[in-house]
Amino acid sequence: MQKTVLYESHRQSGARMVDFGGWEMPLHYGSQIEEHHAVRRDAGMFDVSHMCAVDLDGPDARPFLRRLLANNIDKLQLPGKALYSAMLNEGGGVLDDLIVYYLDETHYRIVVNAGTAIKDLAWMSARLADWRMAAAITPRRAGADALAMIAVQGPQARQRLWQVLPDCRSACEPLKPFFACIAADYFIARTGYTGEDGYEITLPAKRATDLWNALAQAGVRPSGLGARDTLRLEAGMNLYGQDMDETVSPLDAGLAWTVDLVSPRDFVGKAALLARPQQHRFCGLLLLDRGVLRSHQQVLTPHGTGEVTSGSFSPTMQKSIALARLPLAVALGDTIQVAIRDKLLAARVVKPCFVRNGSVLV
Missing domain, CATH: 3.30.1360.120 (Probable tRNA modification gtpase trme; domain 1)
Structure with missing residues (x-):
C-alpha cells in the first residue's frame, strides 16, 4: 500500500x-x-x-475546465475562489467529485479523490489531447x-x-x-x-x-x-464510491446544485443529463427504532424501493442517520421502513444535512 x-x-x-x-x-x-x-x-x-493536488496551467486552462466539468468554471472570477463540481463521463455518470481553485486565468489547482486520481488524470489528459487545447496537467503527489x-x-x-x-x-x-x-x-x-x-x-x-x-x-x-x-x-456530504460513482447521475446524488444546465455552455455528460432527467430523490434518514443504518440497506416506501448509500451512528445526535436514494415521490417528513437484518425498522425522511457548525439541524 x-x-x-x-x-x-x-x-x-x-x-x-x-x-x-x-x-x-x-x-x-x-x-x-x-x-x-x-x-x-x-x-x-x-x-x-493521499488526495491528489493537480496543477493546470496554460492559455486554454479555463476553456478546458469549461468543457470538462458539470459546474460552470466561469463562476470563478476572483483569485483564490474555489468551485465544487462533478466530472462526468459521456453517459452522465460521476467519474469524480473535485474542487477547483482559481489562481489566475492560466493557473488553476484541482484536488481530486485519492482512489480515483490515476483514472482522473488519464481522463483529463485524454480530453486535453482530444480537444487539442494548450494546457499542462501536473500532479503534485510525488x-x-x-x-x-x-x-x-x-x-x-x-x-x-x-x-x-x-x-x-x-x-x-x-x-x-x-x-x-x-x-x-x-x-x-x-x-x-x-x-x-x-x-x-x-x-x-x-x-x-x-x-x-x-x-x-x-x-x-x-x-x-x-x-x-x-x-x-x-454534515450531509457525499462520499465518492458510496453516494455516487460512474453509474450514478449527479442529479440522483443530491448534486443538482453543482450542475449547470442553464447556460449554453456544453460539457461532457450534458446531453445524457438532458436526455435522462432526475430519477431519484437524495434524502437523509433518521432512524426512529433501535438499530444502525448502513450502506446498501433496502428502503421501502409507498412509492417503491430505495437504498441507503451511507449510514452510521451519529455521535453528535446519539441516533442512527443515513443518506439514501429514494423514489421521487417521497417527501420530507414521510415515515418509511428500512430492512435491517430480518426486521423492518421505521425512519423519517429529512433534509440531508444533520449537523453543521456544532448545531443539530434535524
Whole structure:
C-alpha cells in the first residue's frame, strides 16, 4: 500500500492503520468517538495527503475546465475562489467529485479523490489531447515537488493554526468560506469535509511532519478516517464510491446544485443529463427504532424501493442517520421502513444535512 509522508507520525501516535483505496491510513488514534467530538467542539486535524493536488496551467486552462466539468468554471472570477463540481463521463455518470481553485486565468489547482486520481488524470489528459487545447496537467503527489495536505477543522481550528503559523494569519484570516490564499510556502483554503469551520493546508511534503507536530502541541487532536466519515455524514456530504460513482447521475446524488444546465455552455455528460432527467430523490434518514443504518440497506416506501448509500451512528445526535436514494415521490417528513437484518425498522425522511457548525439541524 502507498503511504503518505505522515505515515511514521501516525504510527508513533499509536494509530490503527487500515487500507483506504490502496493507501495505509489512520482509522483512529484510540477513540473514534472522542476524535469526532474534538472536531465538533474544539479542533482536530486529518492527514489528507493521499488526495491528489493537480496543477493546470496554460492559455486554454479555463476553456478546458469549461468543457470538462458539470459546474460552470466561469463562476470563478476572483483569485483564490474555489468551485465544487462533478466530472462526468459521456453517459452522465460521476467519474469524480473535485474542487477547483482559481489562481489566475492560466493557473488553476484541482484536488481530486485519492482512489480515483490515476483514472482522473488519464481522463483529463485524454480530453486535453482530444480537444487539442494548450494546457499542462501536473500532479503534485510525488517527486521533488510533492505536496502534502493537512485539514484542521473545528470551532477553534483557525485560532490554533494562527498560533502555529502567526506569519500566515494576515493572509488567511480574511478568507471567506471556499476561498484560498498563498502565504509563504502554504496554500491555505477555508474549506473542509466535516461541517465545521477550518482550513485545508497544502504545503511541501518535506515540511508536513513539522506542521503536524506543531499543531498537535498546540492542542489540535489527530483524527482518523473513522471520525472523518461520521463528521461528513452528519454534515450531509457525499462520499465518492458510496453516494455516487460512474453509474450514478449527479442529479440522483443530491448534486443538482453543482450542475449547470442553464447556460449554453456544453460539457461532457450534458446531453445524457438532458436526455435522462432526475430519477431519484437524495434524502437523509433518521432512524426512529433501535438499530444502525448502513450502506446498501433496502428502503421501502409507498412509492417503491430505495437504498441507503451511507449510514452510521451519529455521535453528535446519539441516533442512527443515513443518506439514501429514494423514489421521487417521497417527501420530507414521510415515515418509511428500512430492512435491517430480518426486521423492518421505521425512519423519517429529512433534509440531508444533520449537523453543521456544532448545531443539530434535524
